[in-house]
Amino acid sequence: MSPLDVLLWVAFPYAAFAVFVLGHIWRYRYDKFGWTTRSSQTYENRLLRWGSPMFHLGILFVLAGHVVGLLIPAEWLEAIGVDEHIYHIGATVLGSAAALLTIAGLIILIYRRRSIGPVFLATTRMDKTMYVFLGATILFGTVATVMYQVLGPGYEYRGTVSPWLRSLIFLQPEPELMAGVPLAFQLHVLCATALFALWPFTRLVHVFSAPVGYFFRPYIVYRSRDAGRSNRPTRRGWEPVATPQDAKKAAKARR
Amino acid sequence: MKVMAQMSMVMNLDKCIGCHTCSVTCKQAWTNRTGVEYVWFNNVETRPGIGYPRGYEDQEKWKGGWERTKRGRLKLKAGGRFSKIAHIFSNPKLPEIQDYYEPWTYEYDMLLNSPASANIPVAKPKSLLTGDDMAIKWSANWDDNLGGSQETASADPILQHMSEHVAMEFEQTFMFYLPRICEHCLNPSCVASCPSGAMYKRVEDGIVLVDQDACRGWRMCVSGCPYKKVYFNHKTGKAEKCTLCYPRLEVGLPTVCSETCVGRLRYLGLVLYDADRVAAAASVENEHDLLEAQRDVFLDPHDPAVIAAARAEGIPEDWIDAAQRSPIHKLIQEYRVALPLHPEYRTMPMVWYIPPLSPVVDVVADSGADGEDVRNLFAAIDKLRIPMEYLAGLFTAGDVDPVARSLKRLAAMRSYMRDVNLSETRNEHIAEAVDMTGAKIEEMYRLLAIAKYDDRYVIPTAHVEQARELEEIACSLDYEGGPGMGGAGPFGSSSGQPVPVAVENFHVLKNRQTADRPSTPGRVNLLNWDGNGTPPTGMFPPKSSE
Structure with a gap:
């Protein structure tokens, strides 16, 4: 195990995770106003109508696949009757379908972003950086799948990549597991890790705005003017007279 | 009974001359920023006409507002919660910018900095979205004063319910202006459509607002509002x-x-209503009953039971008093x-x-008859089927009777006051014909025709103990934090904490007043001017002696 292995498979992922968590906290506290999907649908709808649902649904399937493949140990799946053969076929077929949907959607979206004038002008430098890493992650993931799972005999990443990831989660990192992994998989993992580090500083933050609360709230929202929602923070030393309990409550409401 | 107060507006269309002063001052106060170039919080439409955005009233197309299910419940016309989330990756009913219009500016520098040349320099229109040259084909009031409406008016969703023949005849006989702002509805479908819960109705005064910190740009409110009065800022998302x-x-x-309205046609005041009965009133079966159902939701501010309930809800005394003096209550409930x-x-x-x-009145007068005689006017109101049906299509879901009753009261006021002015006779029979008394008619005349400032606007202030929170009282110096005090945040102009309205306006004003040359010639911000004292710089050209 070389120092490079420790750097790539222990230090980098942990650093990226720390940036991911702290970055989101910082962004939420500092830049709620910038926390949006930054939709460009008003500029153009014909391509978006197809590209956006394809990409988003595809990437959600991809996410589900990664949860099953990476977080659930192979033994658990075997215990409920999903052996290596069934898993391999399932993962390859469903995974390829999801990848196809995602990539087709992404191609439409990137083509749209480049060719439609107003959409291109509304693209920030951060968007472009994000697209590079997102595209590279998806590209290497697809290359790895096609090379090893579809055309090749099948690479058993659940013996290396998955336990490595879980070892990171349980704070017992085992970088040696990643050392012998094929290059395409390694690049996929590295690109994804970098994407996670970039995440809080891009429009990808909208993932954490999935409006789950919409299912549980009444349709009409009422809010009081003096619920402390004013966007003007009270200056230090100018807090109104209140008991310590009330002051705490007001501070909470303001948040 | 849950008493709530609602700040609302009435506009007297008879007085609207279509000068667009309201639109322009509103735009200068609120939407003269990049990202909302195409946005008019207040716009004035010529009717018949297709409105702004184009054909917004066609709810079979846009699916705004609510509809009543067979079981008598209300549901969002564009689909409920599950449908909204299912369509969140691409909103199927979102107007594109072309449905409003593509915003543009002119190459003014070509005029200002052109060297002497044989040809007159031309300021070409440039798209504010792409910066390219563009051909201007539409805007917020392209069909102003029926301009070009022989081509476009047939697309008016109200006229489409009437025949082609009627449409043509209508244009020759009838035209009026319809200024529109947000309706600040009691049952707002935009609020209901917002997946993030960022839109809300203020408890104190019922104003519907967007929490800019909580909005995530899903755009469902834009589709949900049938009046298309929620807009998407394409810069901030x-x-x-x-x-x-x-x-x-x-x-x-x-x-x-209201402040800048030349015709003084706007009225502002409070209405007390019973929040518990809103849902039931909004879901009555027959559309023609909706007007009466909504009137039934409003409460009489003089009723002791209502006053007691209002006090129990914590509505301050001066607000109850303002509700009793409200011109809105008078126009909707008393004079109807x-x-x-x-x-x-x-x-x-x-x-x-x-x-x-x-x-x-014009039709009667054009026919050579006395346009102020109450019998002539009543007969015309009964006979003029086309304009009556058009107005009913706008205001009463197609029921002509309430429109006729309203117009007859206006006609009666006209005749009654003419007699008073000419011969000091008070013809009670004119008042009785519209179920009023002469005294009531004179009261209504005072409110509608004299329209004193203090009668038009009965606005109770927010309370002093809450003043710390108020935007307008804020001094720019005591706002701290955030990048708003100068320059943009690291994620572009849309990032960072929002700047209080008062601070933003302070800086805009200051920039304009201290700039060597106005960046946008002739623009004045009227938000901070209350009509007293010196008008803002730039409102009038400098005196020649200066």
Whole structure:
């Protein structure tokens, strides 16, 4: 195990995770106003109508696949009757379908972003950086799948990549597991890790705005003017007279 | 009974001359920023006409507002919660910018800095979206004064319910202006459509607002509003809408559109209503009953039981007093001349309109008869089927009777006051013909025709103990934190904490006043001017001696 292995498979992922968590906290506290999907649908709808649902649904399937493949140990799946053969076929077929949907959607979206004038002008430098890493992650993931799972005999990443990831989660990192992994998989993992580090500083933050609360709230929202929602923070030393309990409550409401 | 107060507006369409002063001052106060170039919180439409955005009233296309299910419940016309989330990756009913219009500017530098040449320099129109040359083909009031409407008016969703023949005849006989702002509905479908819960109705005064920090740009509110009065800021990626100038209202000033209205046709005041009965009223079966159902939701501010319930809800005494003096309550409930815009959307809109009588008077006068004689006017109101049906299509879901009753009261007022002015006779039979008394008619005349400032605007201020929170009172110096005090945040102009309205306006004003040359010649911000004292710099050209 070389120092490079420790750097790539222990230090980098942990650093990226720390940036991911702290970055989101910082962004939420500092830049709620910038926390949006930054939709460009008003500029153009014909391509978006197809590209956006394809990409988003595809990437959600991809996410589900990664949860099953990476977080659930192979033994658990075997215990409920999903052996290596069934898993391999399932993962390859469903995974390829999801990848196809995602990539087709992404191609439409990137083509749209480049060719439609107003959409291109509304693209920030951060968007472009994000697209590079997102595209590279998806590209290497697809290359790895096609090379090893579809055309090749099948690479058993659940013996290396998955336990490595879980070892990171349980704070017992085992970088040696990643050392012998094929290059395409390694690049996929590295690109994804970098994407996670970039995440809080891009429009990808909208993932954490999935409006789950919409299912549980009444349709009409009422809010009081003096619920402390004013966007003007009270200056230090100018807090109104209140008991310590009330002051705490007001501070909470303001948040 | 749950008493709530609603700040609302009535517009007297008879007095609207279509000068667009309200639109322009509103734009200068609120939407002269990049990202909302195409946005008019207040716009004035010529009717018949297709409106702004184009054909917004066609709810079979846009699916705004609510509809009643067979079981008598209300559901969002564009689909409920599950449908909204299922379509979140691509909103199927979102107007594109072309449905409003592509915003543009002119290459003014070509005029200002052109060297002497044989040809007159031309300021070409440039798209504000792409910066390219563009051909201007549409805008917010392209069909102003029926301009080009022989081609476009047939697309008016109201006219489409009437025949082609009627449409042509209509244009020759009838035209009026319809100023529109957000309706600040009692049952707002935009609020219900927001997946993030960022839109809300203020408890104190019922103003519907967007929390800019909580909006995530899903755009469902834009589709949900049947009046298309929520807009998407394409620069910040957030929804924006008419705020009813809440920073002004909170300190007792009328909205900018009201303050600057040349015809003095806008009225502002409180209405007390029973929040518990809103849902039931919005879901009555027959669309023609919606007007009466909404009137039934309003409470009589003089009723001791209502006053007691209002006090129990914590509504301050001066607000109850303001509700009793409210011109809105008088126009809607006492004189019953004001009508809501499109009650059939079932959102319980709270900006109401007094339908225009002047076209009826014109027809009578043009025929050579006495346009102020009450019998002639009544006969014309009964006979003029086309304009009546058109007005009913706008204000009463197609029911002609309430429109006729409203216009007859206006006609009676006209005749009655003519007699008073000419011969000091008070013809009670004119008042009786419209179920009023002469005294009531004179009261209504005072409110509608004399229209004193203090009668038009009865605005209780927000309370002093809450003043710390108010935007308008804020001094720019005591705002700290955030990048708003200068320059943009690291994620572009849309990032960082929002700047308080008062601070933003302070800087805009200061920049304009201290700049060597105005960046946008002739622009004046009227938000901070209350009509007293010196007008803002730039409103009038400098005196020649200076």
